[in-house]
Amino acid sequence: MTTTDTAPSDTAHSDIAIRDLDDAEFRARYGADRFTASVLGNRMRYIVEHMSTGILRNAFSLILRDWYDFNATISGPPEQNYPMPAVGKSLAAFFGTMSEAVRNTVEEFGPGELREGDVLVSNDPYRVGNHVNDVCFIRPVFHEGRVVSYVSIRAHQLDMGGIVPAGFSATKRNVYETGLVIAPTLLYREGAPVRSTFNLILDNARFGPIILPDIKTINQSLALGERLIRQSIERYGIEAFHGAIRYAVDSSAESMAMALAGLPDGHYSSRESIDADGIDDTVQYEVAVDVRKVGERLEIDFSGTSPQARTCINAAALDAKCAVVMALKFLIDPTEPYTSGAFRSIDLVIPPGTVVSAVPPDGAVFMYWETTQAIIRGIFRALDKALGERAVGGDYGSLNIHNANGVLPGGMPWVGTAQCGGEHGPWGATRHGDADSYQSFYQVNALDPATEAIESDIPAVVLRKEYVIDSAGAGRHRGGAAVRKDTLYLTDAEHWSNPLSTRTATGIGVNEGRSGSQGAVWLFPPEVADVRGRADLVDTDPSVYAGTIPVAGVLDPDTKTTDPAGRYFYFASTPVWHTAPQSMFRYETNGGGGWGDPFGRDPQDVCDDVRDEYVSIAGALADYGVVVVGDPQRDPEGVRVDVEATARARAVAG
Known part of the structure; x- marks a missing residue:
């Protein structure tokens, strides 16, 4: 699997950095001046946050209301290859899969089959990533009779059937036990509910009285996102809007490329484990992470990873992709907002049928985040020495x-x-x-x-x-x-x-x-x-x-x-x-x-940790070589460092 987010219209100028463009070159590339492109980029991020606020305020389900278990995104049109310039600040495990989720869902359904007011749904982990409870809701935005954008929300539904109420269990063995799978399907047609789709969901899911109003809330949030995008187009024009999408995605791509350029070239690797699957503890699964860095490009190879697990602790390939970008954003590129362009300089090698790239029906996917967390940990460990202080x-x-x-x-x-x-x-x-x-x-x-x-x-x-x-x-x-x-x-x-x-x-x-x-x-x-x-x-x-x-x-x-x-x-x-x-x-x-x-920690910081009961008096000496005296429970203000004893302890340890 090789990832790319470079649309044909982007490639001609890829050899010139955005910061090096003069005003005329910038306008020629993006159809707007820098200020307008920046305003529209920020407005797209405002739109997805506004959509998210509506869900938080109105959701019935505890998993949405109390856990923020959703994310909202904006995507560009098919002719731009569905770039994703804005994502919400909620569940990070969603945004890295959403650009492909929109592309795969729309392309399978047929871009020309969509009408104003439609909402598509899909939840198949192998098509759109994540697990079946994480349903993708996708609404096209039309301008002058053609699709110019998509607003999307992936939101966890409290239940989607299967053998475990609410779904969270590592014991399910195949896709039929995990719950209802929905191929790309219309949920709303021209603003009207599609009764057969609602019946399909509610006839297979527990807790329908909670799920139904949540879906209605999600639909209203999508409609809000559509209205706000149309307002942006009416004010600034379609050329500027599409240019701002390209600008946001290109900026993210350049930021990641620059961050990669600062990482030493080399081959780095790690092997991380997951305790067991839901059958027995005889198999400890391994995630192999091999990183090769040259210039501004990075390849991460998962060859050597354990075969897919016997139960639903697996992840799908899109989940592995998402974990990679999250790890790299944490480590080397934390300040630039995430867009689908962050992957432009990254290649992935993901053989099918592993614990991070399971295939149906027996490679069940549900507890995907447990496995992809091993990917993040593996990248952290692999790049530890290369990053040094970072x-x-x-x-x-x-x-x-x-x-x-x-x-x-x-x-x-x-x-x-x-x-x-x-x-x-x-x-x-x-x-x-x-x-x-x-x-x-x-x-x-x-x-x-x-x-x-x-x-x-x-x-x-x-x-x-x-x-x-x-x-x-x-x-x-x-x-x-x-x-x-x-x-x-x-x-x-x-x-x-x-x-x-x-x-x-x-x-x-x-x-x-x-x-x-x-x-x-x-x-x-x-x-x-x-x-x-x-x-x-x-x-x-x-x-x-x-x-x-x-x-x-x-x-x-x-x-x-x-x-x-x-x-x-x-x-x-x-x-x-x-x-x-x-x-x-x-x-x-x-x-x-x-x-x-x-042993380089400030002794007073260790003393503060003892006072706050993060560290015991014995732990202060054993782990930090700091001698702390006093009683942190009965007299926390009297806890202090014995400076001379600490100097002796550290000298002996050193």
Whole structure:
């Protein structure tokens, strides 16, 4: 698979940088002056954000309202090869697949078959990327009787059928178990709903009373985007509008090319792993990342990657492409807005039938982000030495999504998804400073559902969200701390737990920094989790784990506490966890990676970390060579550095 976003009209001027064009040359290339092209480029980014605001404000589904699990984009017309000049700021794992999603959907349906007011839908992972719940909604924009642009929204639908309510499980074995697949199909024809398509979706999906109003909201957001684009064309003209699309895409392409030029030529490689699939733990899947850089061009080759998995932990080729551009934007080109032009200098070699390029029917795709996160980590690790001080530490590596459902006492079904697992956690440190400890992982950019919203939606109580001491990767700049979350379920429930990256540390340290801790998941039965009539929470002392049931992680088999030298407990050893009321799940994420030599960290920064309980007094000495005295719990203001003892400790270590 070789990616390109260069339309025929762009190629003639590719040897002259935009910044080197005089005003006449710029106008000749883009059909507008620099100011107008910049205004229109910014306006397109405003349009997709305005579309997104409507969804956030009006969505019924918790996955849209509380998780930001959608993205809005604008694409150019077929004669420009569907360039994508603007994407929203929400789910990053969507925008890298959307240019191909629009092209593939429209071309298969037929560009000449579209009319004003139409909306196309498609959700096939092999056609449009991502998974079947992530439905693409595409609306053409007409001007003087012809299509001049497309506005699109990819939005996660709460359910699309399949064998697991809401879908989140790594145990599904083929495309028929993952849910309804929709080939390019009309959802609206000239503004009117296509009843057969709505029936197809609602007859196969659970939670129709939530899905239907969400689809109506998405349609209105698309209509808003169309109106705003038409206003832009009416004010500035179609030539300027199309020129601004080319300008935005070319600017992005040039920015990435310049960033690549600053990377040393060479061959870099990494091998990253995914713990297991949903059948057993006998296969640890490997993602091979081979990077070859020459001048302003980069090739990434995934040959040598493990064959596609036996369950739906696979990604499709478009998801692999998206992960590549996200990694490179993080590492070398973080300031220029993303467009489809970012790939113009990048070639991908993706053999079919691997865990990052699965094919149907047995190469099921659902938990694609778990596998593509290994791609991002692989690029981070491969380029660590080449980047030097610009390297970025690894994050917590897995969304650890928890999917639960049941029935309320009155008979109403409920579902909770991506709310009460380890969905948020730490990032890795950079040259600029310590890492944040409570974020979405690198390819998501989602919101964190409020505790009050969670507890109003499902019969559960979020008892704890806190950082885990001594879990952050040590470094001159510290990685983010792991997150511990306890959730108590008040009714009978069934659960699917999906922590796919606890077998090894994902928060890789860079530039001499150390890696973060490995996480784990436990089930506390009612007799162990009982908090009724107690003033305190379920303890975190090591002794409490003896009565738990390990769900995932590398643990001491006797004490069931985390132990890097212990036994790996496989996340799907029990495919579906059936629990009684008052059962509790505890999630601990992996820690984020550190940046730089830990013994180069300012002792006062270490002292502050001890005071804030990111680091223990013992950890300060062991990891940083800093002697801290005092009691951070009872007298945090009295905690201080023993300067002389620290000098001696660092001298001995050095």
